[in-house]
Amino acid sequence: MxxxxxxxxxxxxxxxxxxWPRRSFLRSARYFTKRVLRLTAAPHAVAAGVAAGxxxxxxxxxxxHFLIAAIAAFLLRGNIVASALGTxxxxPITFPFIWAATLGLGRYILYGQNPGNLVPLQLGQVMTQLDIVQxxxxxxxxxxxxxxxxxxLVAVVFYSLTRSALVAFRERRRMKFAARPHRASGSLL
Structure with missing residues (x-):
C-alpha cells in the first residue's frame, strides 16, 4: 500500500x-464535499446519487443504508458512489435528530395528535433479544x-444544492483551465 x-x-x-475525527468535523465535511464535486459523472447523476444517499x-x-441508497440511485439513474457518499x-451526531424527527412525524401521521405510549416498557429486553416483531x-x-x-424533502434540497454546486464548480474549473497558457505540443520545455 x-x-x-x-x-x-x-x-x-x-x-x-x-x-470523533482527529482533525475536525468541518474538515471531514469538506473532504466529502470535494469527493462529490470531483466525481466525473453528469451533474444529474451525481446529484441524484447524493439525494438517494x-x-x-x-x-x-x-x-x-448503502444498499437502499444504491438501489434508489440506480432507479433514479444516479451515481452509486455519490449515493454512498450521500449516506x-x-x-452518530445527526442520527438522534433524524430519528426523533422521523418518529415524531410518523406517529403523528399514523396515530394523530395523541399517540399513546412512545416505546414498549421492556425496551432493553427487546433490544437484547433483537425481537423485530415487538x-x-x-x-x-x-x-x-x-x-x-x-x-x-431533504433529498430534494440536497439534490438542488449538489447540482447547482457541481455546475458552478465545473464552470469555475473550466474557466481556470481556459485561462492557462497553452503549451505547444511536442515541446520539451
Whole structure:
C-alpha cells in the first residue's frame, strides 16, 4: 500500500477516530464535499446519487443504508458512489435528530395528535433479544412512515444544492483551465 502507517494504530485510537475525527468535523465535511464535486459523472447523476444517499439515511434500517441508497440511485439513474457518499449525512451526531424527527412525524401521521405510549416498557429486553416483531409497531413502523416524507424533502434540497454546486464548480474549473497558457505540443520545455 502506498500510504500505509509505519506503526499500526491501536484499536482504541481507531474507534475514537471513527466516532470523533482527529482533525475536525468541518474538515471531514469538506473532504466529502470535494469527493462529490470531483466525481466525473453528469451533474444529474451525481446529484441524484447524493439525494438517494440522503433519503436512505432517513430510514430506520441502519446497516442497510448503502444498499437502499444504491438501489434508489440506480432507479433514479444516479451515481452509486455519490449515493454512498450521500449516506454520510446520517452519522452518530445527526442520527438522534433524524430519528426523533422521523418518529415524531410518523406517529403523528399514523396515530394523530395523541399517540399513546412512545416505546414498549421492556425496551432493553427487546433490544437484547433483537425481537423485530415487538419493535415494529412502536418504533420501526412510525420511523419508516415518518422517514419517507422527511427523507424525500431533504433529498430534494440536497439534490438542488449538489447540482447547482457541481455546475458552478465545473464552470469555475473550466474557466481556470481556459485561462492557462497553452503549451505547444511536442515541446520539451
Amino acid at each position: 502506498l500510504f500505509k502507517r509505519r506503526t499500526q494504530a491501536r484499536l482504541g485510537d481507531r474507534i475514537r477516530g471513527f466516532l 440522503v433519503f436512505a439515511s432517513f430510514l430506520p434500517f441502519v446497516g442497510f 454520510a449525512i446520517g452519522n 419493535l415494529w409497531e412502536p418504533l420501526i413502523k412510525p420511523m419508516t412512515v415518518g422517514g419517507i416524507p422527511l427523507g424525500v
